[in-house]
Amino acid sequence: MHPARKQRLFIVLFIVIFSSIAILLMTYALRENINLFYPPTKIVSGEAPVNTRIRGGGCVVPGSIVRSTQDLTVDFLITDGVAEVAVTYTGILPDLFAEGEAAVVNGTLNASGVFEATEVLAKHDENYMPAEVVEAMAESSERTGTQHQATCDGI
Amino acid sequence: MGWQWFHQLGSPRWFYEKTSRWMPWIGAIALILLVVGAVWGLAYAPVDAKQGNSYRIIYIHVPAAFLALAGYYIMAIAGAVGIIWQMKLSYTVMRSAAPIGATLTFIALVTGAVWGKPTWGTWWVWDARITSMLILFFLYLGVMALQGAYQNQNTANKAGAILALVGTINIPIIYKSVDWWFTLHQPATLKLTGESSIDPSMAYPLLIMIAGFYGLYAWLLMHWTRMDILHSEQKTAWVKALVSSK
Numbered sequence: 592m593h594p595a596r597k598q599r600l601f602i603v604l605f606i607v608i609f610s611s612i613a614i615l616l617m618t619y620a621l622r623e624n625i626n627l628f629y630p631p632t633k634i635v636s637g638e639a640p641v642n643t644r645i646r647g648g649g650c651v652v653p654g655s656i657v658r659s660t661q662d663l664t665v666d667f668l669i670t671d672g673v674a675e676v677a678v679t680y681t682g683i684l685p686d687l688f689a690e691g692e693a694a695v696v697n698g699t700l701n702a703s704g705v706f707e708a709t710e711v712l713a714k715h716d717e718n719y720m721p722a723e724v725v726e727a728m729a730e731s732s733e734r735t736g737t738q739h740q741a742t743c744d745g746i
Numbered sequence: 747m748g749w750q751w752f753h754q755l756g757s758p759r760w761f762y763e764k765t766s767r768w769m770p771w772i773g774a775i776a777l778i779l780l781v782v783g784a785v786w787g788l789a790y791a792p793v794d795a796k797q798g799n800s801y802r803i804i805y806i807h808v809p810a811a812f813l814a815l816a817g818y819y820i821m822a823i824a825g826a827v828g829i830i831w832q833m834k835l836s837y838t839v840m841r842s843a844a845p846i847g848a849t850l851t852f853i854a855l856v857t858g859a860v861w862g863k864p865t866w867g868t869w870w871v872w873d874a875r876i877t878s879m880l881i882l883f884f885l886y887l888g889v890m891a892l893q894g895a896y897q898n899q900n901t902a903n904k905a906g907a908i909l910a911l912v913g914t915i916n917i918p919i920i921y922k923s924v925d926w927w928f929t930l931h932q933p934a935t936l937k938l939t940g941e942s943s944i945d946p947s948m949a950y951p952l953l954i955m956i957a958g959f960y961g962l963y964a965w966l967l968m969h970w971t972r973m974d975i976l977h978s979e980q981k982t983a984w985v986k987a988l989v990s991s992k
Contacts, residue, residue: 596830596831599830600830603830603911606908606912610911610912610915611914611915614915614916614919615915618919626874627871627874627927627928627929628928630928648928648930685865685866686864687796687797687866688867695871695930710868711867712867712868713866713867714866714932715797715866716932716943717932717935718935718943718944719794719801719935719944719945719948720794720795720944720945721792721793721794721795721945721948722792722793722795723792724795724945
């Protein structure tokens with residue numbers, strides 16, 4: 592390669608490598624802020640601020656959803672497998688909100704450790720399956736006695 | 747060392763004449779793949795158990811996002827070749843890749859928002875994946891804007907190429923954002939290694955659509971590059987002969 596071209600190649604590599612390092616260091620410094628939500632472990636351990644608008648996210652604990660008979664209030668627990676946080680929300684839930692599915696809640700943590708949500712978002716997992724396949728899996732798990740449980744691997 | 751072939755590749759006339767023969771074939775293959783993939787995916791693929799029919803936007807969203815990322819590398823590499831070899835054609839490819847990439851990124855963002863409303867319950871959320879994708883859109887717009895910011899075409903090309911190179915780190919960040927941080931966007935469904943978490947009956951039309959988008963991208967990039975060549979080489983004898991013969 593011509594020396595002048597070789598020199599320009601090094602300039603190009605220099606630009607790419609050093610700008611990459613700079614941007615990666617910046618994202619590394621901001622890593623906690625880039626997270627969209629706090630996992631339940633950090634909320635329980637007190638790392639999440641109280642009475643400040645934050646987001647929490649986790650798997651909706653199966654069997655924990657309690658709907659009010661009076662209004663649209665819903666109470667449920669979210670978990671990351673280690674800790675659980677109680678969430679209370681009044682409003683319309685997204686269609687994909689369900690037990691055993693991941694959800695992201697937006698609101699404030701009160702002094703008694705209950706998350707008062709003003710917005711609930713459903714997090715879809717990366718699995719795409721036709722209804723017949725889901726039914727077939729449920730049938731086979733009944734036959735074999737194994738339980739197919741909804742998982743929240745992505746959270 | 748035998749770099750002659752590489753310099754021949756850099757001749758706008760050679761590129762124009764070669765691609766004249768390739769264009770119809772690439773266009774036809776892309777069209778067939780897109781029609782087959784779209785009809786299969788939108789009409790015949792089974793309904794998703796959880797999301798219902800709204801999941802079908804994957805057949806536009808994922809291929810557009812794929813090519814938005816791959817197209818950025820094409821633009822950045824073309825810019826790097828332009829800087830190193832001072833090759834006009836390479837800069838022409840870089841200039842042509844920017845608006846195509848910006849359009850694909852915009853399509854990915856809009857289809858994602860349309861899908862997010864019924865699925866997540868919101869149009870937009872500032873999570874790492876969506877924000878880094880918005881940055882990609884601005885990087886494309888930046889390369890386009892730099893072309894108009896200088897009187898001297900050579901300076902504009904260099905400035906655009908440097909911006910494109912600085913932005914390359916955004917591509918792995920977009921790709922890995924769902925694994926590195928807590929995001930609302932789900933992790934990758936199609937995996938390069940390991941089993942994909944999509945049923946084969948839904949995956950085949952998706953793969954066809956991705957192949958179709960690659961074809962469409964190649965066709966669009968050649969088409970824009972050829973138009974740019976005719977414009978920038980308008981004073982040369984071969985372009986004059988080409989125009990007068992039609």
